[in-house]
Each structure stands twice: as structure tokens, then as C-alpha cells.
Amino acid sequence: MPDRDSLQTLASDVRLACQHVSRRVRYDNCHEIPPHQFSVLAKLSNGAKTPGELARIEEVSAPSMTRTVNGLVEQGLVARSADPDDGRRQHLELTPSGREMIERTRASRDDWMVQRLQGLSTDELRVLREATDILQRVIHV
Secondary structure (H helix, E strand, O other), X not given: OOOHHHHXXXXXXXXXXXXXXXXXXXXXXXXXXXXXXXXXXXXXXXXXXXXXXXXXXXXXXXXXXXHHHHHHXXXXXXXXXXXXXXXXXXEEEEOHHHHHHHHHHHHHHHHHHHXXXXXXXXXXXXXXXXXXXXHHHHHOO
């Protein structure tokens, strides 16, 4: 078993590599929609939510989420509707344009990654597949 210092170094290296990949995938492909707006669209792809639910999920303030939602509504990507039991409460859901935006953005992000993977050897791709499986296990511990 590796010593604590070796694990600490590996933990830091893995964390930083994952952060850099995540940042590059999100920001190199944000030509149509900023990452924070895409994140909200992705949360709504699982079903309608209230602004308060989205704020909690995204871990942002209610005013910040209101600004994000307003922008998405103005772009026609999200629709608001009143709660039938409580007219003060709003439900937010994706529009067909919002669903299309999710599909385009995900395809763009996948294309970005494919371009980077194409230069790797068969052995490197195999190692990356194994590392991906391991990272999935680490995430779900």
C-alpha cells in the first residue's frame, strides 16, 4: 500500500487533472451558451423544477438563480408556468429549443474530447478506459 504522502500527491494530481479537463470541456465549447446556463438546462432535462430547487441543486443564491432563469426564459430555452395549487410558485421546464441546445452542447463537448483522443495510441486509450472506470468507482464510493 502506498504511503500517505504518495496518496496525497496522487490525490492532488488526479483532482487537478479532472478540474482542468472539466474546465476545458465547458469553456472551450461555450459558443452558444455559458456553462452556468447549460448546467441549469441539464438539471431541467430531468423534469420541471422550481427556481428554489434549482438554486439549491446548483448551490447558488436565489437572486443569482433568478438572473440565470430570466436569461434562459428570454432566450426561449425555458418556459415558466404557475403552480396550479399556489400561483406564487413557478415551475420551470425546458422548451423544445432548450432540449435542442442541450443536444448541441453535449455533441460539441463530445466532439471536443474525440479530437483530443484521436491522437492517442491504442495502449493509451486502453489505459484511459481503465482510468475512467476507476474514476467512476471513486466518484460513487
